[in-house]
Amino acid sequence: MLINKFSAVLNRTVLKATTCLFALFLASATTAMEEVDNELTNQYKPAIETLHGLQVTEKAVTIVVTSTGCTQKDDFIVVLDKSMPPEATFIRLMPDYCRAASRNIPIQFSLKEVGAAEFTVGNRVKPGNAF
Structure with missing residues (x-):
């Protein structure tokens, strides 16, 4: 009977210790990932994006x-x-660090987001494949 109580106490103690170690591991892993993410984004400076196409309608602009x-x-x-x-310039704030094959995608802004219904574009335009 004494051995069973001792075994139960030992099991609870081991479980608590394992739980604490796991929590510490998760906390340190999260911190390490945040540091890596911060290092990548801190090195990046916003850049004027090269556009591969541009379409303007009565309500929106698609780059x-x-x-x-x-x-x-x-x-x-x-x-x-x-x-x-007015001149609109589309600036990328965050880089795309994913590793899929490079492809062209559309991004849409309302004319309200652009701030003008008629404008020139300050970005370089390099024709690319259709999206």
């Missing part, structure tokens, strides 16, 4: 950019120079 799998609209901002006519 075509290169993606390797992770590019999304939130990676971009539009800077509008108030010259006459």
Whole structure:
């Protein structure tokens, strides 16, 4: 009977210790991943994106950019120079670190997001494959 109680206490102690070690491991792994992510993004400076296409309608602007799998609209901002006519420049804030095959994807902005219905574009345009 004493051996069974001792065994139960030992099992609980080992379980608690294992749980604590696992929690520490998860915390350190998360911190390490955040540090790697921060190192990658801290080295990146926002850049004027090369466009592979551009379409303007009455309500929206669609740009075509290169993606390797992770590019999304939130990676971009539009800077509008108030010259006459205004000049819109599409800037990539976050790089695409994914490793899929490079492809062209459309990203759409409303004219309200661009800030003008008529404008010139400050980005370099390099024709690419259809998306």
